[in-house]
Amino acid sequence: MALPRAARTQRRTRIQEEKEEQILEAALEVFSAHGFRGATIDQIAEKAGMSKPNLLYYFRTKEAMHRALIDRVLDTWLDPLREFNAEGNPVAEIRSYIRRKLEMARDFPRESRLFANEILQGAPHIEDELKGPLKQLVDEKAEVIRAWAKAGKIAKCDPYHLIFAVWSTTQHYADFDVQVRAVLGQENAGDGRFEDAARFLERLFVDGLQVRE
Amino acid sequence: MALPRAARTQRRTRIQEEKEEQILEAALEVFSAHGFRGATIDQIAEKAGMSKPNLLYYFRTKEAMHRALIDRVLDTWLDPLREFNAEGNPVAEIRSYIRRKLEMARDFPRESRLFANEILQGAPHIEDELKGPLKQLVDEKAEVIRAWAKAGKIAKCDPYHLIFAVWSTTQHYADFDVQVRAVLGQENAGDGRFEDAARFLERLFVDGLQVRE
DNA sequence: TGTAATGTTTACCAACCGGTCAAATTATCA
DNA sequence: TGATAATTTGACCGGTTGGTAAACATTACA
Numbered sequence: 068m069a070l071p072r073a074a075r076t077q078r079r080t081r082i083q084e085e086k087e088e089q090i091l092e093a094a095l096e097v098f099s100a101h102g103f104r105g106a107t108i109d110q111i112a113e114k115a116g117m118s119k120p121n122l123l124y125y126f127r128t129k130e131a132m133h134r135a136l137i138d139r140v141l142d143t144w145l146d147p148l149r150e151f152n153a154e155g156n157p158v159a160e161i162r163s164y165i166r167r168k169l170e171m172a173r174d175f176p177r178e179s180r181l182f183a184n185e186i187l188q189g190a191p192h193i194e195d196e197l198k199g200p201l202k203q204l205v206d207e208k209a210e211v212i213r214a215w216a217k218a219g220k221i222a223k224c225d226p227y228h229l230i231f232a233v234w235s236t237t238q239h240y241a242d243f244d245v246q247v248r249a250v251l252g253q254e255n256a257g258d259g260r261f262e263d264a265a266r267f268l269e270r271l272f273v274d275g276l277q278v279r280e
Numbered sequence: 281m282a283l284p285r286a287a288r289t290q291r292r293t294r295i296q297e298e299k300e301e302q303i304l305e306a307a308l309e310v311f312s313a314h315g316f317r318g319a320t321i322d323q324i325a326e327k328a329g330m331s332k333p334n335l336l337y338y339f340r341t342k343e344a345m346h347r348a349l350i351d352r353v354l355d356t357w358l359d360p361l362r363e364f365n366a367e368g369n370p371v372a373e374i375r376s377y378i379r380r381k382l383e384m385a386r387d388f389p390r391e392s393r394l395f396a397n398e399i400l401q402g403a404p405h406i407e408d409e410l411k412g413p414l415k416q417l418v419d420e421k422a423e424v425i426r427a428w429a430k431a432g433k434i435a436k437c438d439p440y441h442l443i444f445a446v447w448s449t450t451q452h453y454a455d456f457d458v459q460v461r462a463v464l465g466q467e468n469a470g471d472g473r474f475e476d477a478a479r480f481l482e483r484l485f486v487d488g489l490q491v492r493e
Numbered sequence: 494t495g496t497a498a499t500g501t502t503t504a505c506c507a508a509c510c511g512g513t514c515a516a517a518t519t520a521t522c523a
Numbered sequence: 524t525g526a527t528a529a530t531t532t533g534a535c536c537g538g539t540t541g542g543t544a545a546a547c548a549t550t551a552c553a
Contacts, residue, residue: 082520082530101401105317108511121531123512158490183400183456187393188314190458197462205463221489227464228480229489235452236445242396243448245403249410250418251440267441275488276434276442277371295500295550321541334501336542 087125087135089115094136099177102184103133103192130192137185137193140178145201147171148230151208157215161233162269168237169268173261179241205230236268300338300348302328307349312390315397316346316405343405350398350406353391354413360384361417361443366424370433374446375482381450382481386474392454418443449481 093114097106108129112122126132147167152160172179185193205227212226240247240261251260306327310319321342325335339345360380365373385392398406418440425439453460453474464473 102315102318105315118532161489180400186456186459187396187400197459202463219491222487222491224483224489225476225480228477231452231460232449232484235448239444239448243399246399246410247444250415263438264441267438270437271445273488273490274435275486276374276437277486278432278435331502
């Protein structure tokens with residue numbers, strides 16, 4: 068008899084590897100576009116090019132599929148923050164953090180929307196990740212920023228809200244893409260808006276808007 | 281025979297006024313928390329304290345209800361940007377725009393999430409509003425900002441991305457509230473985070489992070 | 494007060510959705 | 524090759540969901 072994935076302890080076959088990959092790719096597409104509840108297994112199955120029972124052979128429930136996806140994507144998503152380096156030049160570090168986050172918004176908008184959907188609706192499936200690993204990482208980096216501020220290397224400011232500001236301004240270009248496009252008009256159809264955003268944000272975070280003599 | 285709302289042309293009765301109010305309040309609660317597809321008519325009906333068919337007597341479809349809600353809320357939501365004043369002091373105008381948007385995030389988080397849900401999932405119901413009234417308003421205010429920059433009253437910067445930055449940083453505190461709370465920890469349980477955010481953001485937008493002699 | 498318009502409820506329906514089952518098909522490997 | 528395990532499928536199920544029909548209740552107003 069065939070055993071569903073969760074019950075297997077042996078090494079995975081080539082087919083398992085491939086199919087799970089296809090499924091998670093399709094699941095990312097659908098979950099990120101419609102949220103957990105708005106997504107249907109049929110939709111995902113169709114995108115993955117297989118029947119619904121076949122899909123459910125690899126992931127026994129919709130929740131299991133969502134969880135596997137979250138687990139797979141969360142690590143990558145936090146990479147830019149992990150690279151944040153205490154030893155580097157503070158202003159340069161913040162600039163490159165902004166740049167990396169913006170690149171992720173450009174290159175992985177579905178991943179961004181996956182989390183945005185989840186958090187927006189109260190993070191029912193990832194509360195633990197937020198309060199655990201995420202908080203821990205942010206606490207750590209916030210301490211770095213606090214030290215920089217204390218040493219007079221950057222302006223005194225609340226490090227948590229600084230991190231929130233970087234997150235929100237950069238992820239905005241993934242999560243609210245349709246609005247950004249609508250406002251900018253179709254003239255800016257290409258990826259130019261990301262370069263413009265990078266220029267603007269680096270300047271904003273470093274110099275602010277006030278003119279000085 | 282009873283006619284559903286859309287077919288009526290006469291003035292509305294007291295009962296209509298009251299019930300539609302109750303429904304839209306409940307609809308705001310549910311749509312903002314679960315998105316359009318995730319929300320159910322039963323949920324809204326229960327929150328509004330009436331039966332489902334009764335609710336459907338006032339709004340014939342879920343879509344009609346959603347649309348009425350969007351129409352009602354959009355105007356209020358854009359008020360802070362409308363108040364943006366070309367004649368005022370540029371830096372002061374930007375500061376108070378940030379402050380007002382942050383107050384809206386604090387006082388009307390459901391409204392913020394309603395739009396966030398909608399835009400995040402591709403704005404299927406409000407595309408016209410984005411490309412029409414919203415774009416028009418933003419174009420207008422962007423021109424004001426551009427003029428300020430040209431006159432040397434604020435730093436030269438892309439006005440559209442400036443507006444995006446204000447939107448994203450402020451709305452973040454409504455849309456991603458659970459994440460903000462999770463990261464800050466329960467010590468900051470009250471509304472203190474909004475004051476901290478206001479302090480940080482005003483400073484960020486005006487001065488930036490770089491220290492100067 | 495009578496009656497017509499308005500408002501409310503109960504019962505219901507068809508489509509959809511997450512998930513199961515058993516049978517059929519295909520891959521693996523001794 | 525053959526047997527065994529892994530994979531795939533079509534048919535199906537119970538619960539939910541958006542929405543309807545029609546009877547019943549209430550309100551407005553002449």
